[in-house]
Amino acid sequence: MVAGEASGDIHGSRLAAEIRRMSPQTVIRGMGGPAMAREGVELLISSSDVSVVGLTEVLTKLPALRKAMNTLKTFLKKRRPDLIILIDYPEFNLHLSGCASRLGIPVLYYISPQIWAWRKGRIKKIARRVSQMAVILPFEEDFYKKAGIKVTYVGHPIMDAWPFPVLEAEEDLRLLRPVIGLLPGSRIDEVRRLLPEMLKAGDILSRRYRDLSFVLPEADSLPSGLIDSCLKKTSLKVEVIRSGIYQALTKCHAAIVASGTATLDTAIMAVPMVIVYRVSHLSYIVGRMVIDVPFIGLVNLVAGEEVAPELIQGEATASNMADRIVSLLEDEGLRRRTIEKLGDVRKRLGTGGASSRTAEIALEMMGRNSIILSRGKTWLQRWETRK
Incomplete structure (x- = not known):
């Protein structure tokens, strides 16, 4: 699970909590902040080291960004997780998705890059590298469907945390x-x-x-x-x-x-x-x-x-x-x-439940990947026996 911003850390923490609630044996590692850590995510990198916005601002963080990318790529190559969940943070995560895709690791992208706002050509890269999109804004679903990308509108995770009654307009x-x-x-x-x-x-x-x-x-x-x-x-x-x-x-x-x-x-x-x-x-x-x-x-x-x-x-x-x-x-x-x-x-923005719906998608994808890996191991064992 990879989040590079404070908002991604919060949304990632809720998603991690739902995944662990549905599947307590699941181990989650990655990049995030204190909220994800509190939900049991083993942090390989702290997102506070790489959180940045703006072109010139990125330049000051390049060494930290390179280090984080190399750490995560090494982890993917050595550990081959059942699934990688990318949360927002588009430039970094789209690059990382290429590594995951080449290794045959399913990619779930939660909280879409705002490609409908700028650099729409990135949708071709998403189509090649991302297995499934879980989008949080209503209009994003049609955008990806038209491009032939597997997508589910899960609602906005902000509604999962909304704990208070809204003030009515007529209140003085x-x-x-x-x-x-x-x-x-x-x-x-x-x-x-x-x-x-x-x-x-x-x-x-x-x-x-x-x-x-x-x-x-x-x-x-x-x-x-x-x-x-x-x-x-x-x-x-x-x-x-x-x-x-x-x-x-x-x-x-x-x-x-x-x-x-x-x-x-x-x-x-x-x-x-x-x-x-x-x-x-x-x-x-x-x-x-x-x-x-x-x-x-x-x-x-x-x-x-x-x-x-x-x-x-x-x-x-x-x-x-x-x-x-x-x-x-x-x-x-x-x-x-x-x-x-x-x-x-x-x-x-919906009525809540984005985290649980995304967790269900993630677990389903991990299940599919586990079946594929299991079949691959069985085939390899048979091949070794025939030798």
Whole structure:
């Protein structure tokens, strides 16, 4: 099982838990983070060593990426596992899938690369190397079926962890003390680029609303002290929550959210948001040339329209963030419409069970492979006897 990002680690941990629940004797090894380790996955590599986004950002991690790739390839060649499960992390995992395919190891790809958004030609590589896709967005299933690739829509794993009732649109949140969520991402580079500007936006908002408070859920994948070091540079009081993103979002009336899976977490909790993102200038220029979708926020892609405003690169300034939050707090009609549309997004994501459905696919694939291996061994034994 191979996951290279914090979100992949979380989804991988739930999948590992389901596999071990259904088949306790199954041994799982691979690359991941603390969540996967807690579910009994034996980590050959920590995903914190290779988590990165953006073109220039990748260059700084090349030695670690090469080491991780070589470690996993060596493991595949020596141990020949019954199945490899690749979770998101497309550039790395698509390369690794080639090695697995050449060795005859079945490949289950869970959480599709966003090839529908950019570099659509990668679907040919997937067709050659991947045995089965387990996709989490409704429109992805048809995309792969048209290419003749075996695919199952399993639903979004984010719904497996959704533990709280959603706030209804008609609730009058103005009666409560307003709380703003700051969600700067799960990667070191993201936090360093986004959190300082989020904190400046918080300063602007706190001058406008005296009773405003702020919460920040800290991702497990971040090194200890990173968030605190950023907070020491501001006078803004922020409650850091280390018990999980949903515990933070239950308190929020609105949020400033780094583009990524966290936008869906925020959506299913019916919290109106502004989506922000920044990468290096070179990464941004390259991205503009190759990305072919109208939005970058997952919540907007699932909705098929702009449910949450997006502030990307130079637009992701403190003043712009603050302005969008003011609108979400003060424009009652906008707020109500946004919450209703977030409810529609939640419905599109399904009702849960993605992890268990994917575990069933994985175990079925392992069973098929075990039969093939068993037949191969029987044939070899007969051949040896005839000699």
